[in-house]
Amino acid sequence: MVKVVVSGALGRMGTNIGRIVDEAADMELVGGIDIQEGTLFGTEVVLAERMDAFLKEKKPDVLIDFTVAAAAVENIKVAAENNVALIVGTTGFSPEQRATIASAVEGTVPAVISSNFSVGVNIFWKLVREAARELGDYDVEVTEAHHRYKKDAPSGTAKTILDILDQELGGREKVYGRVGETERKGEIGVHAIRGGDIVGDHSVLFAGNFECIEVSHRAYDRAVFAQGAVRAARWVVGREPRIYGMQDVLGL
Ligand SMILES: NC(=O)c1ccc[n+]([C@@H]2O[C@H](COP(=O)([O-])OP(=O)(O)OC[C@H]3O[C@@H](n4cnc5c(N)ncnc54)[C@H](O)[C@@H]3O)[C@@H](O)[C@H]2O)c1
Ligand SMILES: O=C(O)C1=N[C@H](C(=O)O)CCC1
Numbered sequence: 001m002v003k004v005v006v007s008g009a010l011g012r013m014g015t016n017i018g019r020i021v022d023e024a025a026d027m028e029l030v031g032g033i034d035i036q037e038g039t040l041f042g043t044e045v046v047l048a049e050r051m052d053a054f055l056k057e058k059k060p061d062v063l064i065d066f067t068v069a070a071a072a073v074e075n076i077k078v079a080a081e082n083n084v085a086l087i088v089g090t091t092g093f094s095p096e097q098r099a100t101i102a103s104a105v106e107g108t109v110p111a112v113i114s115s116n117f118s119v120g121v122n123i124f125w126k127l128v129r130e131a132a133r134e135l136g137d138y139d140v141e142v143t144e145a146h147h148r149y150k151k152d153a154p155s156g157t158a159k160t161i162l163d164i165l166d167q168e169l170g171g172r173e174k175v176y177g178r179v180g181e182t183e184r185k186g187e188i189g190v191h192a193i194r195g196g197d198i199v200g201d202h203s204v205l206f207a208g209n210f211e212c213i214e215v216s217h218r219a220y221d222r223a224v225f226a227q228g229a230v231r232a233a234r235w236v237v238g239r240e241p242r243i244y245g246m247q248d249v250l251g252l
Contacts, residue, residue: 002026002237003060005084007033007075009040012149013066014214016226018043021064026231031059033075037195050173052074055082062087062233068151069093073100076111085236086111087229091156102243110239114246115156117228120200122246124217128161131215132168138206138213139184140165140172145193145201153192157202162188166205168200200225 008014009032012245021029021039031054032038037094039045046054047072053064055078063079064087065072072090077100086109091185093101094191111132116122132140142165152175154162162174165188175189191200203216218227228246235249 001028002234003028003030003058004233005033005055005058005060005063006029006089007063007072008067009045009049010034010038011038012222012228013226015041016222017066017229020223020226021228026234027159027230029146029151030060033063047082048075051078052082054210055079055084056132057108058152060084061237064229066229070096073097075103076101078162080108083109085109085233085239086113087117087232087236088113089115089117089225089229091115091159092152105241106245107241109241110236110244110245111242112138112232112236112246114228114232115160116200116225117143117232117238117246118217118219119228119250120219120224121157121217122250122252124202124215125160125164125252127215129164129168131204131206131213135206135213138170138208139190140169141189141205143191143193143201143203143205143209145195145198146181146194147197147199150194153194154190154199155192155202158190158192161202161204162190196226 018040021027032040032042033047066089069092072180144155175187175188200219206213232249
């Protein structure tokens with residue numbers, strides 16, 4: 001049995017993950033962490049400040065964190081100190097926060113950290129890389145759309161797209177939206193749409209003369225992220241203590 005604690009337990013992702021873990025025959029949901037007390041499928045959700053004592057009491061194999069960047073950094077430190085493996089889906093980390101996470105995790109616990117746990121997006125990233133390799137002289141625009149409550153922009157997935165484009169095209173300037181008189185040069189345009197209950201859309205447009213190619217992914221339900229995170233939780237237990245990506249879980 002893989003024993004799981006969910007951090008961000010009362011949120012959109014935490015609830016989806018709790019349901020999947022609760023229904024899994026090979027997993028045991030042992031509780032949750034949030035900034036309010038509550039319950040998650042019959043298990044106790046405790047306040048974030050009680051996390052250290054809770055992990056010592058419940059002794060989970062893995063903590064799955066979908067919270068906000070500043071909170072996740074602290075949660076990761078506490079989990080690593082308690083020798084609990086990690087799945088981190090939280091996005092919006094600064095470079096400094098990423099460095100803090102790396103020093104807490106590397107050599108201490110295994111952690112899968114990904115801006116997007118859906119299988120489809122991990123394939124989409126491969127397609128974006130392939131297109132960028134072949135279309136280096138085309139204009140490139142990245143667009144993402146999410147629900148009205150999303151806190152970070154651009155999305156973590158869009159930032160991963162930009163990392164891939166940087167690797168394949170060199171570090172082109174990024175222009176975040178355009179207004180007024182503009183002249184297109186070699187930049188990558190980046191556009192974040194927020195509204196309603198959009199689960200998560202990403203698209204990369206490669207525009208040449210007389211033709212465009214658009215590579216895109218649309219999530220219709222958060223279950224795709226939650227299922228990927230739970231799949232990663234099964235995979236991570238017992239691995240070497242370092243940071244992995246979802247491509248390691250999927251063998252891509
Ligand atoms: N990697 C992926 O596949 C993926 C998919 C969806 C969302 N996300 C990311 O996951 C994060 C959460 O998204 P959401 O839509 O579930 O948000 P949400 O606001 O619905 O849920 C976040 C939860 O975290 C709780 N929280 C805040 N501080 C906390 C702390 N210190 N300890 C424990 N819990 C705390 C909040 O109270 C809330 O219940 C965001 O960063 C989002 O971008 C990633
Ligand atoms: O709903 C969110 O928030 C999502 N966040 C991730 C991101 O920032 O890329 C993945 C998609 C959904």
